[in-house]
Structures are given as structure tokens and as C-alpha cells.
Amino acid sequence: MTTNIPKQSINQLKKTLENFKINDAIELCTNEAQTRKFLIEPFFHLLNYISNDLIPEFNADFGDRVSQKIDYAILLNKKETILIEAKKYNSRLSDKEAGQLNGYFNNTKSSRIAVLTNGIEYRFYSDILLPNVIDSKPFFVFNLTNYSDKDLETLIKFDKRYVVINEIIKTAQECVFVEDFEASLLKEFIAPSKDLLKIIHRNMNFKTKFTEETQGKMINLINSALLKSLYDKKVISESNSNTGGIITTETEIQAYHTIRTLLIQNKKIPSQRIFFKDFKSFFNISVDDNLKKVICKLIFSDSKLKIVIENNEYLLSSVDDVLKYKNELINRTLLLLE
Known part of the structure; x- marks a missing residue:
């Protein structure tokens, strides 16, 4: 559960x-x-760990080497351990340091998470890929000066009142799986393998021999323009299959992409x-x-296109006309993000 x-x-x-x-603490x-005193310990206090929960200079067994000390450890129910490696403020963190x-x-089964x-x-690592071997990349990163509501929803899972290591690991596994899936799929799109081309060719109605020339044609077709077209069709298909008669049009999707692209040009809009x-x-x-x-409401029909921003309505002669309302759209979005 x-x-x-x-x-x-x-x-x-x-x-x-x-x-x-935070600025006072940084100074x-x-x-x-x-x-440790002004940033790291207060951070974990915010997650309801009291001073006794944070064990400083925790004695760690590094196998054949001389015993070394981890900066902090949090013992949960005397069974599970969260390790914390601290660096000086402004130090550039790299995944190599997690090593x-x-x-x-390698020498304990009680620790599944390290920070x-x-x-x-704050970079959160686990041993998702190989047991007792810390992953090369964190499954979650939280930045005190730049975080989203989604980041807070993940961070609260580490709160002392709610932390359940097995649940966190399961979520981390999902994140790693999705990230690996996306990376593998992207790799296929960038440099399509012969196996992928064979599968696509086998499912085509237009039958030709699977020659090098055919493979070359297929590779040339797999480009960003095709992927965007397929993405739009996928969005429309998903929307129309779950909305009980609501038909999402290509014009609406085009307007959405135009407005979204316009908005994310502002660095404050994720x-x-x-x-x-x-x-x-x-x-x-x-x-x-x-x-x-x-942010806005689009009312599109065969006879007219209209955009509503707050209570202001604007007629559009084409989808590109939404660009005229760039400032209104950005200001509205920034207000809603607060």
C-alpha cells in the first residue's frame, strides 16, 4: 500500500x-x-529529522581499506540507512564524487539511498541497476534555489513522517526505466538499427524488397519533421479515444504547440x-x-478562431495570430505559476 x-x-x-x-545562510x-551547519542540517530539519537523527561522522566499513567516516547517516528504524556526503557550498558536484x-x-545491505x-x-542516488553498487546517475535532484511543485511532491517522500525506502526505490526504478527507455528509443530514432527497419518494413502495406536502397530511404524518412507529425497524430488519437465524442483537431494541436513554444522561451516557465x-x-x-x-481558452470553429485570455476575447485570422498576444500569455502564465 x-x-x-x-x-x-x-x-x-x-x-x-x-x-x-537561504541567502543569509550562504553568506x-x-x-x-x-x-553543514547552516545549510545541510537545516535542510534535513525541514524534513523533520532532529539532531539525534543525523549521525555525524558515521563509521563506514570500506572493505579491505581502513575504516572511513561518512559525513552523516540517517538510521531509519535501526534497519535502513541513508548516507549523506557533504561538500563545501559552491562546490561543483559531479556523479563521479558519488563513487x-x-x-x-558494497559492504552493507542496510543502505539503499545516498545523498x-x-x-x-541534493543528489539522491540508489543501487537500481546493480545491487549494492551505487548508480552513476541520481534518480532525483533537488535544488534549494530552483524547484518545482513536482520536486516538492518527491522531496516530501523523504520526510521522516512519511519515508518508506521500498516505495522510494520502486519510484526510482520507474524513473530509471523511463529514462533508459527514452534514451534507447532516441538512439533508434537518431541512428535506426536494421532490426527496427525490418519491423517497420514488415508492417508496411506497400511491399518491396528489403534492400540497402530501401533501408536508406527509410532512414532518411525518420527525421524530426516526421516525428512531430507522428506526435501530433498520437496526441489526437489519445484525446479522441478517451473523451466521449470530443474531437481534437490538428488546428488546436498546432495552436497549442505555438503557444507552448512561445511560453517556454521565458526561462521562468518550465x-x-x-x-x-x-x-x-x-x-x-x-x-x-x-x-x-x-492560461487561455481556444474556441475554434469552421467559421472563426478565437482566443480568450482571462476575460479578454481576441479574434484570430490564423493560428499564427496568437503570437500577437505573447505578452498577455506570458504574464498570465507567470501569475499562475506563483
Whole structure:
């Protein structure tokens, strides 16, 4: 059973982080010890770990080498351990540094999660790919100066009141699987393998011999223009199959892409928070797929195209006309992101 985390707890964490005087703390951090005291320890206190929960200079067994000490360890139920490797504020973190924790992972089964941090950035690692061998990449990264609501929803899972290591590992496994799947699929799109081409060729109605010339034609067809076209068709197919008679048109999808591209040119607007939802008489573009955070409403028919931003309606002669309302769309989005 998945742990139920109240929305109120997430909101409280968000408020507490917003009230954390991070700039004052940074000014006090000139070495690693001060980074621990003014940034790292307060961060874990925000997650409801008291001083006794954070065991400093934890004795770690690194196999045949002399015993070394990890900066911190959090013992959960005296069975599971979270390791924390601290670096000085402003230190550039790299995944290679996570290898410092590998010795401990190799010699204990009680630790499934390790954190590498410089007080601002917190990199969470596990041993998803190989048991007791720390992964080369983190499954979650939290930055105190740049985080999203989605990041908070993940971070709250490490709160002392809610932390369940097995659930976190399961989520991490899903993240690693999806990331690996995307990377493998992208690799095939960039340099299509013969096996992929064979599968596509076998499913084509237009039958030809699978020659090198045919393979060359297919490779040339697999480009960004084709993928965008297929993406649009996939979106329309998914939308139309789940909406009980609501038909999403290519014009609506084109408008969505135009507006989304326009918005994410602003660095303060994260692309992953822009969504659309089609209704029978209008098409919404919103923040976080939230009906209370509608950026604009599109009302498209055979006779006219109209965009509604807040309570202001504008007639469009073509989809490209939405570019005229760039400032209104960006300002509206930034307001909804607050």
C-alpha cells in the first residue's frame, strides 16, 4: 500500500522552504563545516529529522581499506540507512564524487539511498541497476534555489513522517526505466538499427524488397519533421479515444504547440507544467493541468478562431495570430505559476 501524504504537508513544506533565509545562510558558508551547519542540517530539519537523527561522522566499513567516516547517516528504524556526503557550498558536484559512497554500498545491505550535496543541490542516488553498487546517475535532484511543485511532491517522500525506502526505490526504478527507455528509443530514432527497419518494413502495406536502397530511404524518412507529425497524430488519437465524442483537431494541436513554444522561451516557465485539455466547445491550455489555472481558452470553429485570455476575447485570422498576444500569455502564465 502506498503511503498517503496529505496535500497540507506538501504545502507546509513549500511554505517552510520559501521562508528559509537561504541567502543569509550562504553568506555564512565559507567551508564545509559551515555548509553543514547552516545549510545541510537545516535542510534535513525541514524534513523533520532532529539532531539525534543525523549521525555525524558515521563509521563506514570500506572493505579491505581502513575504516572511513561518512559525513552523516540517517538510521531509519535501526534497519535502513541513508548516507549523506557533504561538500563545501559552491562546490561543483559531479556523479563521479558519488563513487566515494560505493565502498559502503558494497559492504552493507542496510543502505539503499545516498545523498551527495553542497548545501544547495541534493543528489539522491540508489543501487537500481546493480545491487549494492551505487548508480552513476541520481534518480532525483533537488535544488534549494530552483524547484518545482513536482520536486516538492518527491522531496516530501523523504520526510521522516512519511519515508518508506521500498516505495522510494520502486519510484526510482520507474524513473530509471523511463529514462533508459527514452534514451534507447532516441538512439533508434537518431541512428535506426536494421532490426527496427525490418519491423517497420514488415508492417508496411506497400511491399518491396528489403534492400540497402530501401533501408536508406527509410532512414532518411525518420527525421524530426516526421516525428512531430507522428506526435501530433498520437496526441489526437489519445484525446479522441478517451473523451466521449470530443474531437481534437490538428488546428488546436498546432495552436497549442505555438503557444507552448512561445511560453517556454521565458526561462521562468518550465515546459513540463504546460498542459492542454479539450472540451466539446473549447480547448484549454493550463498550468499543471489545473482547471483553476487556465492560461487561455481556444474556441475554434469552421467559421472563426478565437482566443480568450482571462476575460479578454481576441479574434484570430490564423493560428499564427496568437503570437500577437505573447505578452498577455506570458504574464498570465507567470501569475499562475506563483
